[in-house]
Amino acid sequence: MKSLKSRVLSGAFAALMTLGVSAPALASWDAPDASDAPDYTTVTSALLNLPVQITNLLGLVNVDPDHIKVVYLEDILSGDELVDVDNTLNHLLVNLQVVNLQNTLNGLDLLNDLTIGDILSDNDVDISDVVAVKVFDDGKVLVFCK
Numbered sequence: 001m002k003s004l005k006s007r008v009l010s011g012a013f014a015a016l017m018t019l020g021v022s023a024p025a026l027a028s029w030d031a032p033d034a035s036d037a038p039d040y041t042t043v044t045s046a047l048l049n050l051p052v053q054i055t056n057l058l059g060l061v062n063v064d065p066d067h068i069k070v071v072y073l074e075d076i077l078s079g080d081e082l083v084d085v086d087n088t089l090n091h092l093l094v095n096l097q098v099v100n101l102q103n104t105l106n107g108l109d110l111l112n113d114l115t116i117g118d119i120l121s122d123n124d125v126d127i128s129d130v131v132a133v134k135v136f137d138d139g140k141v142l143v144f145c146k
Contacts, residue, residue, distance in 0.1 A: 028134075028136070028142075029069070029136060029140050029142070032069070032071045032076055032142055033076050034076050034077055034078075034081065036071070036076070036134055036142060037071075037073060037076055037077055037081075037132070037144060038050075038053070038131070038132035038134070038144060040084065040085045040088040040089065040094075040131075040132070041081075041084045041085075041088065042084075042088065043088055043091045043093070043094055045088075046088045046089075046091075046094045046097070047093060047094060047097060049132075050094070050097035050098065050100070050101055050132075051097070053101060053132060053133050053134070053135070054097075054100060054101055054104050056133070056135035057101075057104050057105065057108060057133060057135060057141075058104065059135070060108065060135065060139060060141070062110075062111055063108065063109075063110045063111065063139060063141065064110070064111055064139070065110050065111065065112065065114050065118075065119055067138075067139055067140040067141060068110075068116065068119050068140075068141045068143060069140070069141070069142050069143065070119070070120065070123040070125055070143050070145060071142050071143065071144050071145070072144075072145050072146075073085060073131070073144055073145065073146050074146075085131070085146070086146075089131060089146070098130075098131055098132075101130065101131075101132070101133065102127050102128065102130050105117075105127060105130060105133070105143070106127050116143070119143075120143070125143075125145050129145040129146060130143055130144070130145055131144055131145065131146045132144040
């Protein structure tokens with residue numbers, strides 16, 4: 001006979017599979033960690049990653065302001081990883097792509113006549129602090145700041 005706990009976990013897993021939402025995606029949104037951070041370990045990886053982030057942002061329609069979360073890289077990366085990010089962000093071409101990302105974010109409208117700038121201001125973040133985003137399939141967005 002199955003325990004109540006195992007039946008509940010089985011039911012939850014079945015519900016997630018039915019909805020097409022993976023458990024790691026939910027965990028990433030609820031508690032972002034280093035695996036969610038952009039791969040800015042090298043200039044090449046950043047230059048490959050940034051256009052994808054911009055494309056994913058442009059694909060969003062009617063973003064719910066409650067589905068945007070600000071994440072500080074200092075909270076999820078180690079000191080060595082932050083040094084790699086800083087070194088990569090100092091590269092001119094990467095810097096230009098980050099500005100392109102920031103401009104895209106700045107022009108993104110949300111539901112209820114809000115903008116990303118409003119959400120960032122509510123979190124005491126300036127658009128120039130944004131260095132990356134992660135867009136989930138369900139329309140939730142992590143905004144990474146430095």
